[in-house]
Amino acid sequence: MSRPPGKAPPKFRRYSPEVRAQMLVEAGLRVLGRGGITAFTIDNICAEAAASRGLITHHFGSKDGLLAAVYRAAYRPVLDSLDDAGTGAPDLGELIERSFRPDNFTRESLNIWLALWGEIAVNPQLLTEHRKLYAAYRATMEGAIRRAAQAAGRRVEADRLAVTVISLVDGLWLEQCIDPSVMTPAEAKAACLALITPVLGPLGVAGEGNGTGPNS
Amino acid sequence: MSRPPGKAPPKFRRYSPEVRAQMLVEAGLRVLGRGGITAFTIDNICAEAAASRGLITHHFGSKDGLLAAVYRAAYRPVLDSLDDAGTGAPDLGELIERSFRPDNFTRESLNIWLALWGEIAVNPQLLTEHRKLYAAYRATMEGAIRRAAQAAGRRVEADRLAVTVISLVDGLWLEQCIDPSVMTPAEAKAACLALITPVLGPLGVAGEGNGTGPNS
């Protein structure tokens, strides 16, 4: 018996646990990006992943288990951007360049991080994960700042300055994601550099003369 | 019949609509601060306000109506801090001083703002409100920066710098609220000033070294 032409519903698809887990994590990420933590429900996620309702419990134990996995998945790209595979630690200009890539400046990523930060307050395990990422971010930034200061022949408190620069980058990201009409990612980067260069001297950033005019 | 001594439940309390509305808004604020948007439910809010389940619908039409009111209530203190009653516009040092007051640096206020920012994505009306506040904030900051630059005899792009300084302040606030172990509010203020002074010159900020002012 041939299948009716209009409908071809493959009701049963079998994947390896790793593949299926990743499918669910990515679906969770999309759902979170679209509607925030309120939309992060079993029904929404499973519909997004084209899976049945029982699968999240089966693969992650509970919805919170999936959320923890989503958390780690959201962190990975950030961690990956912190070190170049093989070529060593990125310098400050490169670090800032990456931070202001337009793909990060989306409403989706804002929704994801608002939800995850909100969960930190409830789930202490996530706070631990957050600290791991933050420590890595801070150490990388501190090293980059130290090298930049040395190259410019300046003395700075690299450890404190690292925290400040991270806050500045995140703050610019936050404001721009909440209301994109405030500025473009390129303007945000220029604004960031405008505050850093008086302290560290000019950085060799590609496309630096974007908003500030050709010469002084 | 005299009331039993152990229990005195006044089941029926009557308030004017304005008073009751404010009670519900404040209860909503507390609930939001305690558990984020997930805890913002009819049952939680009414229990917190010691009111019955029907009251939110009666006074605000729906739960979203209450959330909009909560939104406005959360904005008011920020707006109030932007101008001194009678004495004119605050200067830059005063503005920064207020931004880093420890009462703002709490998990509760973080939860509130994470929830509200998340709602902006869904409710366009809230985006309009947000822009009103941001415009006021930005204008005040721009004026303060322009006066500070003039006093220091420096030339700056006050409009762009205002956006940057706001982002820096908010970024420091965000990082510190997510994980208070990163720094204290006083350190956050110092870090903020460390990035601003190279551009604008030293600001006459009261309590720059954590002195609360002379005795009297």
Add this chain to the structure above:
DNA sequence: ATTGCTATTGTACATCCGTTCAACAGGACG
């Protein structure tokens, strides 16, 4: 006191939530 107005209450209801679980389907191996 009586009446009218309205803030308030608590139940009812339809929907949605997360989790459990028995049954099922597709390979792998003999």
Add this chain to the structure above:
DNA sequence: CGTCCTGTTGAACGGATGTACAATAGCAAT
């Protein structure tokens, strides 16, 4: 062809959620 094994399904359940609504209780005016 038969038999495990395991990923998958979808119904079922108890509980929570937002709203509607009829009944109730205080308060002011008469």
